[in-house]
Amino acid sequence: MLEKIILRRCLSTKPPTMRAWVSENGAGVELKEVAVPVIKKPGQVLLKVKAASVNPIDVDMSQGYGREFLGTWKKVEACDFAASRFPLIPGRDCTAVVEAVGGEVHNLAPGDEVMAVVPVIQPGTHAEFVVTDSKLCSKKPDNLSYEEAAALPYVASTAFSAFSVARVNQKNAKTQRVLIHGGSGGVGSMAIQLLKAWGCEKIVTTCGKENFDMVSKLGAIPIDYAAENATEQLIDHAPFEVILDTVDSPLAKWSDNVMGVWRNCVHVSIVSPLMREMDKNGVPLGLATTALKHFERAFQSHLRGRWFSYAFFMPNSDLMQQLSRFAEDGKIVPIVEQVMRFEELEKAYEKVSQLNGRGKTVIEFD
Ligand SMILES: NC(=O)c1ccc[n+]([C@@H]2O[C@H](COP(=O)([O-])OP(=O)(O)OC[C@H]3O[C@@H](n4cnc5c(N)ncnc54)[C@H](OP(=O)(O)O)[C@@H]3O)[C@@H](O)[C@H]2O)c1
Structure with missing residues (x-):
């Protein structure tokens, strides 16, 4: 050619x-x-x-x-x-x-x-x-x-970049308890697999009931986000060191409550208002309004020694090498x-x- x-x-x-x-x-x-x-x-x-x-x-x-x-x-x-x-x-x-x-x-x-x-x-x-x-x-x-x-x-690059923000990696994943909102989606299902490949032992995920089988096979504990007692179920599994949000739902926001207190626990969301705010208001004002939204969202968490952050897809060469290895070993499918x-x-x-x-x-x- x-x-x-x-x-x-x-x-x-x-x-x-x-x-x-x-x-x-x-x-x-x-x-x-x-x-x-x-x-x-x-x-x-x-x-x-x-x-x-x-x-x-x-x-x-x-x-x-x-x-x-x-x-x-x-x-x-x-x-x-x-x-x-x-x-x-x-x-x-x-x-x-x-x-x-x-x-x-x-x-x-x-x-x-x-x-x-x-x-x-x-x-x-x-x-x-x-x-x-x-x-x-x-x-x-x-x-x-x-x-x-x-x-x-x-999806692996996005999950990896979110976990980098949450300071979760191959060395410390084993000891982390992680909650993923939207574990049946493209990013969520990859995030579960990446954590499993890193040795993480406790992963809980919210998803639709019809996807329970799929996320269980990947190694996560499923919770139906539409269940009336979803919050009680999350409390039963608490506390979590890390929350990865791929849906930005009211339940995802509420789940700040099941994070550990004063232990540097991090809630990271990949559904950020940044680009839309800049499209609507221009770059400087968009940055300012996003910062304000971030402050509003993070303030209550900060008062209890928890962190909140947005994360974005970032290409990463280390992740690409890990991905090839994990896929060849059958750890990521x-x-x-x-x-x-x-x-x-x-x-x-x-x-x-x-x-x-x-x-x-x-x-x-x-
Ligand atoms: N910041 C970034 O750089 C970046 C990068 C990638 C993706 N994203 C964003 O992340 C989001 C997810 O992307 P994706 O590719 O994973 O989408 P996707 O493959 O369509 O997955 C979305 C999943 O969310 C689940 N879901 C819907 N409502 C839910 C709720 N209330 N609670 C829990 N789960 C719920 C759906 O499951 P059910 O069918 O069971 O409802 C579906 O499996 C999108 O908004 C995308 O724009 C951002």
Whole structure:
């Protein structure tokens, strides 16, 4: 394929093109023929995408979410006041075959099969080719198909970044008691597995009744969030050192009450108002209103020596290496709810936007 691209480049003045789902202005995506991205910095690799997961953030970004913050970032990065977040290609992770490597890449070669994540500021993986940093790629586990492995990187990176904020890691997970709100979803089910792979012994999770079986098999104790006595059940399992919230429900807010007191316990939520506040009010005012909301949310906790924080998806090279190892050892298994074709992306977006996933929705490429 690389030879074909180079040959086409030599024969024509037009840059090589690929099919990609593009959001031109934040009003949804359309399938377009666009230029294949190019390696611009040392350490980057060009990947031919084989499968990619679909996440709520992709749907949101295609509809303009993050326009202010990411637009400002683009302007600063490009030193160009006219630079814009659009057009953008969504998609934050994939499995892929390395097509070409840039300078200073020593860990990968063309033809390698990888799992990868792509930072939010870069064109994403809902396209035939993508460029990312070689450090954000890791070996595709041999025991998994492209579609299965594509279900892992984004949700694992998000769970890992939330646990980093909560100061939970491979060394101390064994002694932590963790409550996860939304354990049956993409991020929640991965968070349970990551904790289990780190040796954590007590994980309680809220989820719908129909998902009890699934989360129990992963090693968590399920509690039906709709049960009348959900709070009593949580009290029975208390205290928790860490709470991971992926739903932002009233029960999740209430659950501050089942955290330990004056023991540096942390409630971390991945449902943050930051981007929406900045989209609504601009960057400076958005930062200020989010800080205010954070203060309101955290104040009562602080009075009892507890912490509250938001967390965000952050690509991390250590996590990518751990993920490959854990998946090959069978300690982390992908939970794929549905595989759709690349051409069916809009249907996949419709499904994922409903936020009632039982694992991941993945798109496959020819
Ligand atoms: N900050 C970040 O960087 C970041 C990164 C990733 C995701 N997120 C956000 O995190 C959220 C979850 O993402 P996801 O990919 O895991 O979504 P998902 O796969 O659709 O999962 C959502 C889960 O929440 C469960 N749920 C719904 N209401 C609930 C409640 N009241 N209590 C407990 N569980 C409930 C659903 O289970 P049932 O079907 O059983 O109801 C579903 O399994 C989204 O809002 C997403 O935007 C943020």
